[in-house]
Amino acid sequence: MRRFAIVGHRATTDPGFSLNDMPGSAGRMDVLCRCVNAGFFLSHDLRRNVECYLILKGGPETTILFKGDSVRSLNPDERSAGALIKKALGKTCGSEFIESSPGVFIRRGGLARLLSEYPFAVLDESGDDIRIVKSLPENLLLSDHQNFTEEEEAMTADLPRLSVGPQVLHADHTITIYQNEADRRSA
Amino acid sequence: MRRFAIVGHRATTDPGFSLNDMPGSAGRMDVLCRCVNAGFFLSHDLRRNVECYLILKGGPETTILFKGDSVRSLNPDERSAGALIKKALGKTCGSEFIESSPGVFIRRGGLARLLSEYPFAVLDESGDDIRIVKSLPENLLLSDHQNFTEEEEAMTADLPRLSVGPQVLHADHTITIYQNEADRRSA
Incomplete structure (x- = not known):
């Protein structure tokens, strides 16, 4: 899933x-x-x-x-x-x-x-490149057009962070690129 | 461009x-x-x-x-x-x-x-993987939710074909993944 x-x-x-x-x-x-x-x-x-x-x-x-x-x-x-x-x-x-x-x-x-129910990783421009991480997390958290609030940052501070590339993108584009990487790994 | x-x-x-x-x-x-x-x-x-x-x-x-x-x-x-x-x-x-x-x-x-004005490549599931082609074309042609017609296939038969991955995707998702590859190459 x-x-x-x-x-x-x-x-x-x-x-x-x-x-x-x-x-x-x-x-x-x-x-x-x-x-x-x-x-x-x-x-x-x-x-x-x-x-x-x-x-x-x-x-x-x-x-x-x-x-x-x-x-x-x-x-x-x-x-x-x-x-x-x-x-x-x-x-x-x-x-x-x-x-x-x-x-x-x-x-x-x-x-x-939600964070208490599943182990999420954060899709964020500061994270590790999804192309080089050894295993790709299944559960991904993103923010909309605004940054995470201080409270949300505190809640997610210990979660793994993944980046999809060198540009800062819209959330939906980030999901599309993540899907492509996951598709390639499961192909 | x-x-x-x-x-x-x-x-x-x-x-x-x-x-x-x-x-x-x-x-x-x-x-x-x-x-x-x-x-x-x-x-x-x-x-x-x-x-x-x-x-x-x-x-x-x-x-x-x-x-x-x-x-x-x-x-x-x-x-x-x-x-x-x-x-x-x-x-x-x-x-x-x-x-x-x-x-x-x-x-x-x-x-x-348009084909007479710029040298296009076709983004198509049958093409070469964009991650492995030596140079990424700058001008990309895609179809909407329908396949190219026979007439369009004939017009584009000699153009290079590139694929973004193992799944057949919507045109906009394909563009997003192409952009990511191009961003990475120019980063």
Whole structure:
């Protein structure tokens, strides 16, 4: 299983956000939607061995999980992932995941809980090159367009850090390059 | 200069298309918008050394050019590129590029003309691995979600072919992985 977790620092938890303005009033929800795309899509196929965790912090901290082995109605465009996120946010939920549509789940709580559940590595420009590390971690944590907060840095200070190359990239591009390295190693 | 050309087999040339339905009525314009994103965006920066040619075939064959050294008002979300494409399609143009907004140009004509102007290589799963080729071509041609037509295959039969890895990927993901290899070689 490959797991990607992306922290959306301003991403709204209000299901009323507009799919026509995800960069603005939805708090850069477009960034998270592109990460979902990068996590799952192959040409005319979906990666079934992927889980994608979106940590929304623009409201009561909330986690939305997309599971590749069961997700339905997910298309590559940003609005498609956005519509599934909207639907999830419309569900009443507590601290355990409930399914809002096939393969999409939501719970209250965010990064601290997730870090206690899986051993993550951080995809970060300061890390070791993914092409030369001996074994590639399966669970990867990324930030959206903003840097990790001081609190998040403290929570992740002891985690391995991996870099995908010499340029600082968008989170979704970083996921795409990680997938390529993982594909090559498992080919 | 890095040049990416992407053939949009059904991409509309009608400026009336809806930004709310780029996968449907606009003929998978969303694919081309994501290619623009992958071509240009760095974290909080734009790649100025990139040109992106979109070849729209869902109407009279038309080419839209984004130039990294002068483009303005381009944001990472699909709607942003889509809005600039819409604006370009609203311009009356002939066989020479005219500028529709800063750094965005449009002309009639498509792949045949472009292939006569630059020496392209084709990004294709059957090609040589980009990690092992001695020199990386600067001008890359890709297809959208559809395969090249027989006519396009004939036009490109003699061009070098490069592959980014073992999986068949979306065009924008392929561009992202190419950029990473090129970044590493020029670092």
